[in-house]
Amino acid sequence: MDLDTVRTFVAVADTGRFQEAAAELSVTQQAVSKRIAALERALGVRLFTRTPRGAELTIDGQAFLPHARELLRVSERAVASVRTGRRPLRVDIIASRGAASGLMRGFHRTHPEVDLDVVMLFAIEKAVAAVRSGEIDASFRAVAAPGRPLPEDIESVRVLDEPLHLLTGPAHALAGARSVTVAELVGHRIWMPGIVPGTEWAAYYDDLVAAFGLTIEATGPNFGSDALLDTVADTPALATFMGERTLPRLPRDGGAPGVGPAGLGLRLIPVTGPTPVYPHALLWHRDNPHPALATLRAHLATAAAGPDTAGTWVPDWVIPR
Structure with missing residues (x-):
């Protein structure tokens, strides 16, 4: 079902006049009439009755109106789920009781305005693929393990020892x-x-x-x-x-x-x-535009701390601090 047509129907129902709905939608009154006619043909019913006072909903129009509003709400939620800056920041933490989980809880306390979607992926290959595809925005890992260089489009920084x-x-x-x-x-x-x-x-x-x-x-x-x-x-x-x-x-x-x-x-x-x-690193795609990702990285740069590298040991394949 064409959402512009559904949006036009709701606008006419709310304003009671085709002309006012056209002004609200920034289209011509003729375009509004064509959209309503197309919707009525698709549904096989009359939605409005024209009267001297404007356009009144028929009984079928009254039945369709709450569903039309819900269609528009679902559409808005669908767009928001993928629109950068409106959808939650999706972060992989591997396990619920590890250090990465604590780091994300600290981030949430400091930045409660950022919506978070925390996931737990197991294999590093799956995590890297999810970061590259945009399924998640960032992942906490110890990288890079022997024989597993990161793809060129993946950035990483060691955030916690x-x-x-x-x-x-x-x-x-x-x-x-x-x-x-x-x-x-x-x-x-x-x-x-x-x-x-x-x-x-x-x-x-x-x-x-x-x-x-x-x-x-x-x-x-x-x-x-x-x-x-x-x-x-x-x-x-x-x-x-x-x-x-x-x-x-x-x-x-x-x-x-x-x-x-x-x-x-x-x-x-x-x-x-x-x-x-144990060297915890944050991975993200270099072209990821989510604004909260920069907020997370800035938070980790100051909130995540570890011992001085002097007197510590990590494998030689671990990315440097």
């Missing part, structure tokens, strides 16, 4: 330490069942193992973070790596027993000498 901490239960041999060096972790079992081969975080941890001779086990099903915390809390021989911003409610520096989710007595211990940091 998140220090890794060792997470242990209360009976772990290192639970009382205020900090541990990477060398002190050699020989300890670090369990990370969420590592998926082929992902950028798998490439990161593979390089971490190769660089420092660590033992990272990715065996067993991944039942989520709650199950991971329960297992680490109950198994003295196991520890895991946790990003500093992933679970900020956990105790640090050998906090008091019983602090943390459900009183598990978990410890979140800084790793030093050097500090492995």
Whole structure:
């Protein structure tokens, strides 16, 4: 159904006169008459009766009017969904409990006027394709993994270096330490069942193992973070790596027993000498015109912080800061 014709019908119904509807729509009265006639032919009914007072809706016109208004509202929503500056800013954060999620929550608190649509894509290939197609405006990733250079039309900037901490239960041999060096972790079992081969975080941890001779086990099903915390809390021989911003409610520096989710007595211990940091980067298409994307980038440039690069470690394939 032609929306200009429907818009003309609504204008005549609201003004009660063809001439006034023509002035409102900036067309001739003859054009209004032709549009209404075409709509009546398409519907097979009379919509208006001409009277000395103007144009009055017939019973069929009265029945059609609310649906015509809804057609116009749907059309406006459809255009707004893709019109730059009117549709929400669509951002991929990978996971709901990670550092990127925290960064976006901070952005929302600082800029509540920006409508956000947060999505979670898994594979970096899918995220990059979505950025290139305009399906999403930006994605948080650790780039670029070995053998995966970004396309030339994708821009990226490293926005946050998140220090890794060792997470242990209360009976772990290192639970009382205020900090541990990477060398002190050699020989300890670090369990990370969420590592998926082929992902950028798998490439990161593979390089971490190769660089420092660590033992990272990715065996067993991944039942989520709650199950991971329960297992680490109950198994003295196991520890895991946790990003500093992933679970900020956990105790640090050998906090008091019983602090943390459900009183598990978990410890979140800084790793030093050097500090492995997970490099979160923002990806976007260089031709993306969404005005809120520039607002997000400016916010991250000041709000997202990480340790000084001195004394830290990242794989050599990570984009520089």
